[in-house]
Amino acid sequence: MSEIRLQGLYEEMLLLRHFDQLSMQLKLKDLIYSGYHPYEGQEAVAVGFCGALEKDDVLLSTHRPHCHAVAKGCTLEAVLTEMMGRVTGCSGGLGGGMQYLDPDHCFYCGSVVGSNLPIATGIGMAIKQQDLDRVCMCIFGDGASNTGSFHEALNLAAIWKLPIVFVCENNQFAEAMPVREFVACERIAMRARGYGLEEITVDGNDVEATRRVAQELIECTRRGKGPFLVEALTYRLRGHYVGDPEKTYRSREQVDMWRQKEPLTRARTKLLQAGVDAAELDAMEQAIENRLDALREWALQQAFPTLEQAVDHVYIPLAKGERTCP
Amino acid sequence: MSVITYGEAIRQAYQEEMRRDRNVFLMGEDVGRWGSLYRSSKGLLDEFGREQVKDAPISEAAIAGCGVGSALMGMRPIVEIMYIDFITIAMDQIVNHAAKWHQLSNGKVKLPIVFKTQGGAGRRNSSQHSQSLENWFVGVPGLIVVMPSTPYDVKGLLKSAVRNDNPVVFVEHKSLYSDKGEVPESEYLIPLGQADVKRAGEDVTIVATSWMVGFALKAAETLEADGVSCEVIDPRTLWPLDKETIIRSVKKTGLCLVVTEAPAEGGWSGEASSVIHEHCFRDLKKPVKRHCSIRTGIPYGPVLERQVVPNVESIVEAVQELVTQGSLIAV
Numbered sequence: 238m239s240e241i242r243l244q245g246l247y248e249e250m251l252l253l254r255h256f257d258q259l260s261m262q263l264k265l266k267d268l269i270y271s272g273y274h275p276y277e278g279q280e281a282v283a284v285g286f287c288g289a290l291e292k293d294d295v296l297l298s299t300h301r302p303h304c305h306a307v308a309k310g311c312t313l314e315a316v317l318t319e320m321m322g323r324v325t326g327c328s329g330g331l332g333g334g335m336q337y338l339d340p341d342h343c344f345y346c347g348s349v350v351g352s353n354l355p356i357a358t359g360i361g362m363a364i365k366q367q368d369l370d371r372v373c374m375c376i377f378g379d380g381a382s383n384t385g386s387f388h389e390a391l392n393l394a395a396i397w398k399l400p401i402v403f404v405c406e407n408n409q410f411a412e413a414m415p416v417r418e419f420v421a422c423e424r425i426a427m428r429a430r431g432y433g434l435e436e437i438t439v440d441g442n443d444v445e446a447t448r449r450v451a452q453e454l455i456e457c458t459r460r461g462k463g464p465f466l467v468e469a470l471t472y473r474l475r476g477h478y479v480g481d482p483e484k485t486y487r488s489r490e491q492v493d494m495w496r497q498k499e500p501l502t503r504a505r506t507k508l509l510q511a512g513v514d515a516a517e518l519d520a521m522e523q524a525i526e527n528r529l530d531a532l533r534e535w536a537l538q539q540a541f542p543t544l545e546q547a548v549d550h551v552y553i554p555l556a557k558g559e560r561t562c563p
Numbered sequence: 564m565s566v567i568t569y570g571e572a573i574r575q576a577y578q579e580e581m582r583r584d585r586n587v588f589l590m591g592e593d594v595g596r597w598g599s600l601y602r603s604s605k606g607l608l609d610e611f612g613r614e615q616v617k618d619a620p621i622s623e624a625a626i627a628g629c630g631v632g633s634a635l636m637g638m639r640p641i642v643e644i645m646y647i648d649f650i651t652i653a654m655d656q657i658v659n660h661a662a663k664w665h666q667l668s669n670g671k672v673k674l675p676i677v678f679k680t681q682g683g684a685g686r687r688n689s690s691q692h693s694q695s696l697e698n699w700f701v702g703v704p705g706l707i708v709v710m711p712s713t714p715y716d717v718k719g720l721l722k723s724a725v726r727n728d729n730p731v732v733f734v735e736h737k738s739l740y741s742d743k744g745e746v747p748e749s750e751y752l753i754p755l756g757q758a759d760v761k762r763a764g765e766d767v768t769i770v771a772t773s774w775m776v777g778f779a780l781k782a783a784e785t786l787e788a789d790g791v792s793c794e795v796i797d798p799r800t801l802w803p804l805d806k807e808t809i810i811r812s813v814k815k816t817g818l819c820l821v822v823t824e825a826p827a828e829g830g831w832s833g834e835a836s837s838v839i840h841e842h843c844f845r846d847l848k849k850p851v852k853r854h855c856s857i858r859t860g861i862p863y864g865p866v867l868e869r870q871v872v873p874n875v876e877s878i879v880e881a882v883q884e885l886v887t888q889g890s891l892i893a894v
Contacts, residue, residue, distance in 0.1 A: 338664060347659065352655050354628070355624050356632040358625055358628060358632060360632035362632070367636070367637075373632075385652070386628070389622035390628065550669060552665075553673055
């Protein structure tokens with residue numbers, strides 16, 4: 238297992254924080270068209286878990302995927318321009334902000350909550366059957382843990398002992414529904430017991446903890462000890478989407494209380510206490526901002542897909558003698 | 564040629580494809596120990612083992628999702644949904660994922676999955692085990708929909724479906740598994756998207772699908788005795804649709820009856836009828852007539868079930884109405 242270096246993790250989280258902010262600005266200018274789901278406050282989950290995977294490992298993500306994708310290794314260019322509907326995006330600009338595929342980086346996400354868990358079972362089954370040195374990670378929110386897909390997939394993965402790390406990124410809200418009101422058990426991780434799995438929780442705002450747990454679970458999964466279900470407890474600092482009616486479901490005080498626990502401040506405080514120079518961290522942040530400014534300018538120059546591209550690849554041409562699908 | 568049942572033809576198709584390619588596997592409820600509900604995978608667990616023949620829990624979403632995930636990784640899954648009525652639980656995976664990922668990956672991802680199921684009435688199972696839901700899939704871009712009616716067709720089409728790189732919804736019929744028919748001893752494939760003229764005729768074209776094909780052929784025999792010559796066409800693949808074969812026939816006969824077990828409203832029969840009107844308007848002596856099940860839940864028991872689904876006698880009557888001289892305007 239590789240050594241955990243907080244400064245490196247902090248830098249990755251900073252990149253995601255600024256990337257999220259850039260995306261939010263573009264959404265407010267209507268340059269991102271679909272619902273945009275901000276990630277602020279959850280960076281320690283993406284960096285800790287998604288960033289712990291190897292390139293060949295498969296990651297299945299959600300309708301709030303952009304930071305998972307970047308942490309997995311998808312390029313900022315491909316992810317940002319996908320959200321902006323440009324042809325240089327992961328899915329050629331046809332998927333948008335909630336659903337895109339990047340097979341080169343083994344990254345797949347979709348906008349139907351809970352649907353990625355059953356797909357993970359198929360990936361896990363293929364990895365196991367073909368005896369590949371790969372694992373599948375499937376990340377989903379607290380809301381997904383109430384879907385039938387969650388339970389069907391966890392059971393199947395458990396009975397077949399599939400090499401999957403299921404990560405429940407509990408940001409405490411399914412859109413406007415507080416987790417305490419709609420999940421019957423005290424912790425979502427307790428549901429693991431129903432499938433004969435261990436109950437594992439981690440502080441999702443502590444990037445060293447998420448990375449440590451991720452490394453352990455991935456390693457165990459590689460050795461055939463999977464599957465695992467881990468709950469990472471975090472907090473969604475922004476609305477479900479930009480501009481949602483937040484006060485219908487939570488108080489300002491609650492958000493402020495969680496803001497004090499947010500992962501970047503925590504990591505920075507710890508680094509400073511350990512003697513890292515604040516100027517060094519500021520310079521790091523400035524470099525990220527410069528990089529993202531350039532990214533934004535580049536992204537705005539990219540073309541949109543054509544109608545021809547929009548209707549291409551609906552079907553694979555049938556074999557000789559077979560009808561071409563219109 | 565050997566004479567085998569529809570169920571045995573399916574079993575042979577599995578066996579040949581699983582022997583040919585170890586990436587082909589069958590997964591579903593009771594496909595292993597039982598050899599499927601209608602024994603169409605009998606004995607395969609013994610030959611291929613649990614890696615290629617997988618009994619799955621009653622988890623249709625997981626079964627379908629397992630198809631998507633394993634196909635993504637280069638396998639060629641045949642996932643069985645025991646009754647088409649249960650496919651409702653698997654719809655998300657089929658419609659939102661299997662049908663979309665090839666396009667969303669700019670063609671990089673291919674998902675060669677066969678979603679194999681069986682539908683229809685005839686086994687006295689009432690309305691949650693007897694439906695004809697194939698229409699839903701015709702409306703989803705990205706899916707191929709196959710509905711074979713004979714042992715010969717089911718074998719050749721299933722083999723093509725397995726080798727095809729698109730997701731295919733393959734709908735068998737529960738009342739056909741013990742039907743017998745001639746099948747070649749040597750290997751053959753039937754191309755997807757190719758209709759079959761099951762009987763040549765001159766006066767009326769009957770386009771029928773699945774279980775209805777056999778009824779239409781029997782009706783054609785009766786009608787022949789009355790001096791009405793029927794051409795019976797089985798599209799075999801609902802989508803893509805072999806329009807040419809149907810259009811060629813209707814241009815010749817000038818009269819057409821479309822027979823499906825699914826109710827007419829909102830169904831593929833309307834699509835077929837529309838295609839014929841668009842291409843054969845000037846050749847038609849009368850508007851295309853549809854003869855489909857009554858729009859109701861399939862009632863329990865043999866008597867009522869028979870009354871709501873088209874049968875030989877009702878098809879004969881429908882054709883007779885069509886050939887009877889009368890108004891050109893549909894009533």
